[in-house]
Amino acid sequence: MGMMTVFLQLIVPPQYPLRTGQQSLLKFQPGLGVRPIVDEDKTLIFYSKKDPQVYYEYVDNINALLSYYEKINEKPETGFATCTTDGKVPNDPKKVCRFDLNSLGPCNKANNFGYPDDKPCAILKLNRVYGWMPDVMDPEIPHTLVSCQGQNPEDHDNMGPVKFYPSITANGTE
Numbered sequence: 001m002g003m004m005t006v007f008l009q010l011i012v013p014p015q016y017p018l019r020t021g022q023q024s025l026l027k028f029q030p031g032l033g034v035r036p037i038v039d040e041d042k043t044l045i046f047y048s049k050k051d052p053q054v055y056y057e058y059v060d061n062i063n064a065l066l067s068y069y070e071k072i073n074e075k076p077e078t079g080f081a082t083c084t085t086d087g088k089v090p091n092d093p094k095k096v097c098r099f100d101l102n103s104l105g106p107c108n109k110a111n112n113f114g115y116p117d118d119k120p121c122a123i124l125k126l127n128r129v130y131g132w133m134p135d136v137m138d139p140e141i142p143h144t145l146v147s148c149q150g151q152n153p154e155d156h157d158n159m160g161p162v163k164f165y166p167s168i169t170a171n172g173t174e
Contacts, residue, residue: 032146035123036061045120055115062113062123069099103166121165 036058037043047055081088083097107113107121114121124146146164150156 030129031127033125033127035065035125045122047115047120049116049118052116055112055120058120059112059115062121063109065123065125066101066109069101073098073101100166105163105165105167107165 034043036045038057038061045058047058049055077098079095080098081090081092081095083089088095088097101108104121106119107123111117126144148159148162150159
């Protein structure tokens with residue numbers, strides 16, 4: 001145990017992972033995480049709005065994730081860049097944009113993230129890859145593009161229309 005402590009204190013840098021960039025397991029390929037996930041082996045969101053005990057597992061899971069952002073947003077403005085759809089000021093990679101939880105529209109804590117109304121919300125989150133900055137392929141579309149369809153026609157029928165928040169458009173369709 002003593003050797004492990006020495007190794008961790010002398011070899012592994014505390015500010016960032018030992019292997020970054022092309023040496024990391026992700027090789028500059030960030031993953032897309034989805035919440036809620038109440039069972040690591042299943043990604044299907046399945047519940048009945050008549051059974052709050054079941055859907056509260058999903059609501060609690062999303063609350064756990066967003067409570068982190070609530071705490072971060074309590075920090076002073078000086079720790080963040082000012083961000084708009086046009087970019088951020090200052091353009092300092094060490095300063096991040098504050099995430100406005102109000103930009104999630106109807107996907108909020110007060111609405112239990114849409115679960116009681118059969119309009120469940122899921123949170124998409126890009127995993128951080130140290131040293132990776134996304135390339136803007138088309139300056140006209142400087143946002144991460146995501147689409148959401150089912151794996152088969154039945155999934156598509158059960159899902160119904162999908163809206164994204166925050167959105168480029170007011171109604172959440174893009």
